[in-house]
Amino acid sequence: MRTEEKNIRQILENMAKGKDSGEKLTYDRDTKSIRTNSSHHEENNAGTINLTAEDFRFAAKGVDSSGHIVITEDVIKNLTDPAEIKPVHFMCWDKGDVYSMIGVDKSQCNIHGTVRFLKEGSQESEFDIGNADDRVRIFVRHRKNRKSLPGKSTEVRGYVLENENWIETPVEVVPIEDEIFSRNIGLIETKAISSKNVALFAAGSVGSEICSALAKAGVDDFSIMDYDRLKVCNISRHSAGLPHVGRFKTKAMAQMVREISPYSRVTTSEKKICKENIQEVRQIINKADIVICTTDNRKSRLIINRECVSAGKTCIYAGLFRRAHGGQVFRVYPQISPCYQCFCMLFPEQKDQRVSNPEQARRLTYSDRPVAVEPGLANDISPISNMVTKLAIQELLKGTVTTLRSLDDDLVAPWYLWLNCRMEGTQYGDLEPLEFNLGGIHILRWYGIDAKCQPGCPVCGDFEAHLAKCAGV
Numbered sequence: 367m368r369t370e371e372k373n374i375r376q377i378l379e380n381m382a383k384g385k386d387s388g389e390k391l392t393y394d395r396d397t398k399s400i401r402t403n404s405s406h407h408e409e410n411n412a413g414t415i416n417l418t419a420e421d422f423r424f425a426a427k428g429v430d431s432s433g434h435i436v437i438t439e440d441v442i443k444n445l446t447d448p449a450e451i452k453p454v455h456f457m458c459w460d461k462g463d464v465y466s467m468i469g470v471d472k473s474q475c476n477i478h479g480t481v482r483f484l485k486e487g488s489q490e491s492e493f494d495i496g497n498a499d500d501r502v503r504i505f506v507r508h509r510k511n512r513k514s515l516p517g518k519s520t521e522v523r524g525y526v527l528e529n530e531n532w533i534e535t536p537v538e539v540v541p542i543e544d545e546i547f548s549r550n551i552g553l554i555e556t557k558a559i560s561s562k563n564v565a566l567f568a569a570g571s572v573g574s575e576i577c578s579a580l581a582k583a584g585v586d587d588f589s590i591m592d593y594d595r596l597k598v599c600n601i602s603r604h605s606a607g608l609p610h611v612g613r614f615k616t617k618a619m620a621q622m623v624r625e626i627s628p629y630s631r632v633t634t635s636e637k638k639i640c641k642e643n644i645q646e647v648r649q650i651i652n653k654a655d656i657v658i659c660t661t662d663n664r665k666s667r668l669i670i671n672r673e674c675v676s677a678g679k680t681c682i683y684a685g686l687f688r689r690a691h692g693g694q695v696f697r698v699y700p701q702i703s704p705c706y707q708c709f710c711m712l713f714p715e716q717k718d719q720r721v722s723n724p725e726q727a728r729r730l731t732y733s734d735r736p737v738a739v740e741p742g743l744a745n746d747i748s749p750i751s752n753m754v755t756k757l758a759i760q761e762l763l764k765g766t767v768t769t770l771r772s773l774d775d776d777l778v779a780p781w782y783l784w785l786n787c788r789m790e791g792t793q794y795g796d797l798e799p800l801e802f803n804l805g806g807i808h809i810l811r812w813y814g815i816d817a818k819c820q821p822g823c824p825v826c827g828d829f830e831a832h833l834a835k836c837a838g839v
């Protein structure tokens with residue numbers, strides 16, 4: 367870089383920091399360039415404007431408000447050793463508007479930076495230590511009382527490298543751990559819910575919505591099993607967006623959970639739910655406080671049912687009808703309420719209506735036009751995933767004090783039915799329109815349906831013996 371350019375940048379940097387060294391800059395309207403005071407010879411030329419620190423401070427206000435650095439409080443809290451220099455990674459958003467280090471995937475945070483602890487009263491040069499390719503540097507000075515962070519006792523200064531100059535940039539220290547679930551307080555006991563593990567079998571449209579909603583409620587320990595990869599056609603209904611296409615749905619969901627809470631623990635399995643992988647299924651179920659099954663076929667649901675009943679784990683099943691004209695949710699308390707096998711025996715006519723392959727689509731379509739596999743709108747799926755989430759939260763919060771306790775009296779049915787529309791060609795096609803009706807079966811309402819265990823059920827057939835035992839017979 368030419369010396370003249372260096373001089374100009376140094377003077378601009380001083381001006382930005384409010385230091386008036388007496389040096390002046392001149393802007394030449396004709397050449398649209400800035401020169402140092404020593405290099406210009408036409409001080410009174412109408413084509414030039416003398417720049418002062420005052421001018422720059424006025425202009426710099428706009429710069430200050432548009433760019434800043436966001437860093438988590440954890441990094442600063444844990445930095446107490448004067449010798450420690452911590453390498454960190456930032457995301458650069460909106461052409462340098464924000465440098466954020468809250469990213470969960472370091473491979474995506476491609477801006478290198480350094481956080482350095484400075485001793486109180488230290489006069490050492492702040493930019494001497496760091497990585498050569500750093501573009502962000504943070505300096506932390508704790509004063510007297512280190513505990514009250516990030517208050518006045520801590521001075522945090524940030525710099526961003528622009529055109530080979532370190533420009534001081536406002537730093538926002540964000541207390542993630544303290545604030546992330548602050549809007550849930552008073553409704554649910556976040557600490558109670560965060561100590562529980564949720565097992566999710568299938569991470570499709572319904573499963574991904576449930577996973578996101580539970581993570582937002584404070585669940586931070588998930589096991590997710592799904593062998594499928596995300597396709598472009600999934601995006602209109604899945605919680606993950608286009609950047610995740612090609613990835614395993616499990617991995618995409620794990621990242622989404624960590625984007626909600628970086629303290630989350632997510633283990634994934636990319637294997638199929640089948641007898642060959644039963645050990646893995648069993649391990650996931652044994653670890654779980656609740657199991658949620660949203661697979662698209664009855665065979666896998668029956669495998670999960672058998673294992674959950676055997677392990678005594680509560681499981682919630684969710685399924686959609688074709689074209690997502692409705693859906694159902696089925697909750698199984700092993701040995702207390704009917705299991706999924708009982709449900710299949712109770713309602714043999716309730717065949718799987720979900721369209722998960724082209725052959726089913728051809729059989730079920732009532733129009734001549736080709737039907738896509740699993741058609742359905744995201745907003746028609748949301749009521750189903752919402753109900754599963756509600757049921758799951760109630761289960762996870764059992765035994766805790768919560769204002770949601772009243773829902774225990776409402777959510778007692780083993781089977782819930784929801785209809786999005788009066789789909790022609792189905793048993794619900796002739797329902798009375800919703801209009802102003804309060805009674806009867808209508809669309810867009812939940813219906814809790816009672817069901818009884820089947821004594822002959824091969825999975826939970828000892829139900830009668832269990833009842834007798836409970837009754838002391």
Ligand SMILES: [Zn+2]
Pocket residue numbers: 704705706707708709819820823824825826827
């Ligand atoms: Zn059963």
